[in-house]
Amino acid sequence: MSIDPQTAQAPLGITPSQTIGPFFAYALTPRAYGGSELATGTVAAEGVAGERIRIVGTVYDGDGAPVGDAMLETWQADAQGRYNAAGNAGFTGFGRIEATAEGTFQIETIRPGPVAAPDGTMQAPHLSLSVFARGLLTRLTTRIYFEGEAANAADPVLALVPAERRHTLIATSQPDGSFRFDVHLQGENETVFFAS
Template sequence: MQLVTEDNITELAVRRWATARDPRTRELLTALVRHLHAFAREVRLTEAEWAAAIRWLTATGQISDDKREEFILASDVLGLSMLVVQLNHRLDPAATPATVLGPFHVDGSPELGFGGDMSDGVAGTPLYITGTVRSLDGTPVGDAVLDVWQADADGNYEAQLGEVDEARLRAKYRTRADGAYCVRTITPKGYSIPMDGPVGDLIRQTGISHFRPAHVHFLLAVDGYRPLITHLFQEGAQYLDSDVVFGTKQELVVAFEPREPGPTPDGGESAVPWVQARYDFVLQPA
């Protein structure tokens, strides 16, 4: 029997987890053990701190449900989500860059027609987001699905509002044969991430801003192309330089241009002032 000591515990644990049958699982778990042990040694982790971390992880799991992913939020604010995005989406510089998914995406959004209104009565200034979806070589990508979602004027996503009768500020759109799309929604506002859970408890112990700049989420999934999860950020918005989840990229910052009442990009008319943002998504072939 080999006695466990401070000097050999890491080697023993790595050796044990190296018995994983799947090579990738073996690589992940043995590396995790090495780095966890190295962290504990570096900071001289106390038993009280270890117990506090366990309680924090437990609370993070307890507050999470099918509409709130506190672990994703934790990953976001620690910069891990964005690092994983960068590692897995080393795209051509001409392609639209990816960013974080965020914790509030909801599957099964309804599909709307060209210029369909996903705000559907939610208060706010009308916003039309228009443009095209194209391949790297400029070829239009027709029938591409854009899954779009955003927060309301109070910074709340549908997933944060409990039970709602129908989809709220989320929808899917398809491009036309020429790659054109038109999204009708309301202008987004910057907002605070949820501060009522374990992640908020951590943030309050720091000088970190807990706000995100105004943005709209997009998820594009098209056969033959790399999937794209990204945002469009409002040019000049507050918090662009201090996004709490590290999601801002200059290429994704677009002008929100005010328009007077009159014709709108979907062929209709607006009786009130509205705003237009233009962006051409460029997809990288798979």
């Protein structure tokens, strides 16, 4: 390490990472503290153009126990594959969802359309998902794709994931019409996470 001869001080280094919690989690999930439900899980209000869908799931830790204080954030395109689309009132593309005490969550939104990648190839409809939870040094980022979507076969990001691990990124169709997507933070069924 060099010292600046004029100030006789060492230069500032990189601030080390800290875990997300549980040191001071107050208001991270407002419902847990009797606050209003700011993190309702509704990404697209009623009346927004597109097929309405519901995604349900549970966040699990490395031991398979539910994580009851996790918070999730989603980001997605609208039904036409546009982000921040003007004229699509009630749709922001962003959602914040707090897990229940049992680790469950629910996302109410519209099915996103295909989105062009920077190189022009088309990405399959998906939601980007960030997970914040106790013990994590930083958020974890993944994607939610949809079972039965033909465009999954040509998605450039999904193609980077080994075939035997892709199922961890695909929400499965349920008998009630919803999709199920569980998040496994560690372990044998660990969800594939991407660098953010």
